Amino acid sequence: MPAKGAHMSVPRALTVATSDSGGAAGIQADLKAFAAAGAYGMSALVALTAQSTTAVTAIHPLPPAFVVAQLDAVFDDIGVDAVKTGMLFSRELVETVADYLTTRDAPLVVDPVMVSSSGARLLEDDAIEVLVDRLLPRATVVTPNLAEAVVLAGREGSRRELAEAIHARGARAVIVTGGHGETAVDHLFDGERHVEIPVERHAVAATHGAGCTHSATLAALLARGLSLEESARGAAHAASEAVRHGLPELGAGDGPVDVLNLNGARP
Secondary structure (H helix, E strand, O other), X not given: OOOOOOOOOOOEEEEEEEEEOOOOOHHHHHHHHHHHOOOEEEEEEEEEEEEOOOOEEEEXXXXXXXXXXXXXXXXXXXXXXXXXXOOOEOHHHHHHXXXXXXXXXXXXXXXXXXXXXXXXXXXXXXXXXXXXXHHHHHOOEEOOOHHHHHHHHOOOOOHHHHHHHHHHOOOOOEEEOOOOOOOOEEEEEOOOOEEEEEOOOOOOOOOEOHHHHHHHXXXXXXXXXXXXXXXXXXXXXXXXXXXXXXXXXXXXXXXXOOOOXXXXXXX
């Protein structure tokens, strides 16, 4: 057998986010998306949610020192080729994660999760400016949906205008995702080029976790060494396919996406 550490066989992707007890979004969605995209998934939880397809009924933030302990454990032993952040919930947790990631060198995807698909507030109001000021400048790319992009930009506008405004606030690159609005297109702006990535929509009542799946796939593909545009195109396709294979029969609300195509995998 080769010596441990003699070669790196698989890219390593880390999600810093929140647990979804229903398994559709958050850490659970991210780990499934990492695996589907060919990356070894790791996690650092910042909070727990009691969550179903219809509601988030409770949120339990974890102590910042414990968040840092998880991050140290992963970075110092296994190593990280790319990171994504998801729901960070509070000002204190955003500050903790931003402070930590400034000391580590890995591509960072920031998914600025603010509201759940069931309408629950997932980022406290006083955390938004901290996320903009402290985390966005560290990000390789930030991936807001249309509503989140309006909040981050501080204004209404087209996806192109919102991407430019968020870039001006410190983000190196922005993807305003296309799951919402009239036009199904992800708009990528890297400070120089505007790239529109068509997104196929599917009439399936199972979109819970689509945003998490997109950003996690993006991080996994960056960990594999793909370019930002290649990763953005791969993430758009993966999220769309996860909706196409979604599981509307699970739960009473919007069903979970299925990035693993579980029905297709049955014998």
